[in-house]
Amino acid sequence: MPTTYPKSRKIALHLFIHLYKHATMSTEKTSDGREERGQQTRDALLSAARSAFASRGVKGASIREIAAAADAHPAVIRYHFGAKADLWKRVVDDTMSGLRDRLFAAIATSPPDQIAATVVGAYLDHLEADPDFPKLIVRGMLDSDPIVLGIARDHLRPLLQGAPDVIGERIDGFLTVFGAAVAPFLYAPLLREALGQDPLELEFLARRRAHLIALVQTLMEAP
Numbered sequence: 448m449p450t451t452y453p454k455s456r457k458i459a460l461h462l463f464i465h466l467y468k469h470a471t472m473s474t475e476k477t478s479d480g481r482e483e484r485g486q487q488t489r490d491a492l493l494s495a496a497r498s499a500f501a502s503r504g505v506k507g508a509s510i511r512e513i514a515a516a517a518d519a520h521p522a523v524i525r526y527h528f529g530a531k532a533d534l535w536k537r538v539v540d541d542t543m544s545g546l547r548d549r550l551f552a553a554i555a556t557s558p559p560d561q562i563a564a565t566v567v568g569a570y571l572d573h574l575e576a577d578p579d580f581p582k583l584i585v586r587g588m589l590d591s592d593p594i595v596l597g598i599a600r601d602h603l604r605p606l607l608q609g610a611p612d613v614i615g616e617r618i619d620g621f622l623t624v625f626g627a628a629v630a631p632f633l634y635a636p637l638l639r640e641a642l643g644q645d646p647l648e649l650e651f652l653a654r655r656r657a658h659l660i661a662l663v664q665t666l667m668e669a670p
Contacts, residue, residue, distance in 0.1 A: 491517035501579035543602040620666040
């Protein structure tokens with residue numbers, strides 16, 4: 448008769464197998480690709496989590512479905528990230544850190560007379576690279592999630608403090624432009640039905656980008 452194990456022991460066994468596969472037995476951590484596979488597992492879990500959280504929110508997404516989408520056991524999530532709340536925080540922090548780095552780089556490298564257009568372009572680059580980003584933030588705000596509400600303190604305030612005076616002096620206009628930039632990503636299904644075209648296709652995004660950059664340039668030229 449085959450041996451059966453309680454659920455907790457099965458989870459522990461799966462976790463042990465995962466740890467065994469990714470453990471390093473010498474200082475040459477990348478010699479057999481184990482460290483690289485471990486990073487690939489983490490990246491796959493983060494990608495699956497970002498998609499699940501954007502689609503169903505933190506409460507609606509389950510650890511089991513995230514693990515399944517990444518072809519991993521749920522226990523592996525706890526090993527790499529901790530609880531679901533820790534995974535959610537990691538997704539938000541990674542997303543916002545990526546945006547902050549893009550915008551700071553745009554501010555630091557752009558000529559003064561092009562800085563506004565460069566910043567808007569960097570924001571659009573981020574949205575196109577991570578189209579789930581707006582949905583993640585909106586879902587968190589609707590749930591009054593403390594991690595998302597902490598974005599203002601940890602990410603937005605440093606950005607505004609580091610922005611040139613010319614942006615701060617026209618902050619109302621910039622808020623309008625940044626809000627307009629998000630619209631195709633938040634309302635894609637609705638716009639797709641209303642317009643008869645995909646608002647996330649490259650041609651549409653290119654036209655939208657040109658329009659927004661022209662808008663912000665007009666804003667900067669206003670007295």
